[in-house]
Amino acid sequence: MECFRIDESGYTGFDLLNQEQPFQGASAIAITDDEAASLIREHFPKLQAPELKYRALSRRKANHPRLLALMRDVLTHHKCATHLCNKRFLLLLKFLDYAVEPFYYERNLDFYKNGQNYSLASILYYVAPQLLGEQAMASLERAFQHAIKVKTPAALANLVASVRQTRWQALPEAMGPLAHFAAPECLAAIATPGVTTDIALEIVIALITRMEAMTDGAYRVEHDQSKNLLTYHHLLQQQIDHLHHAEFRQSKIASIRFPLKLTAVTQVDSKSSPAVQLADIMIGAVVEVAKRLSNRINDGLDPQAVLSLYAADQLIHMLPSLDIEGQMAFRQGSQASALIDYYAKHFSG
Structure with missing residues (x-):
């Protein structure tokens, strides 16, 4: 069964005004641990650290070409989706x-x-x-x-x-x-109990939408054991357990249908999962690019070099835009109100 590996970045729970982490997102990659380990050895043959971590690698400019080449291979040869939010x-x-x-x-x-x-x-x-x-x-x-x-x-x-x-x-x-x-x-x-500013659900729904579109049959998800991802784990399991039949159009290119093709979600130690480590690389690079483009930092990978690697359906986002006509055309016919009511009825708490 196909397995997507997921990692997140920027999670601060209810606090969406956190100055240090203004962006939040997650990446999902359909890749095996053996394939991921082979890619890591190919692009970082001298790596001594026990775990591939984007933040550690991006600090050294000498690593930038290797990181870009690694990301290019992942995006070219594997199903991959990254979702980014401005908090x-x-x-x-x-x-x-x-x-x-x-x-x-x-x-x-x-x-x-x-x-x-x-x-x-x-x-x-x-x-x-x-x-x-x-x-x-x-x-x-x-x-x-x-x-x-x-x-x-x-x-x-x-x-x-x-x-x-x-x-x-x-x-x-x-x-x-x-x-x-x-x-x-x-x-x-x-004041309704369960209503929160935590946006993990929005990110989970976005990733599920893309994973469902990228697969023809049943699939599963693995993610790191971090405290932050416990929230994602619970939300993913809720979606899996929901067996009602329903479908909602979200935009010109996105919809969600229940029951999902997603059948299982499990936690793994990222140190023993090269595939989860690659998901960390993907979301880490996109969050860093967002910070550079918004003038919050001035180091890291070149934003245009990173963005040029992505196909249109591999990078999804919830970012503000003053292209009002374009925004409304993109979401024309959206069933957002019905979807919100559905989630309030079936997934509250």
């Missing part, structure tokens, strides 16, 4: 999910139609600091993250106050439900 953008999407959308739902308006929530989140990401006030917007984001974590009346009241301290009239579509109405349906959604 602040995901926090703003969650703000729209819980602090805005319930207001429209109560009025029979489809807030998610053609992915317009992604467009509005992109506007919030790029424009809101200037439009609503930079410090006020930063305070709002912290207040929302805190409120959704602790769910106390005081935290919810502080969130409403934070929204009202912005120049919210400049963007009433997003800010009005809390600023003008303190919408009880929105506050109730934020």
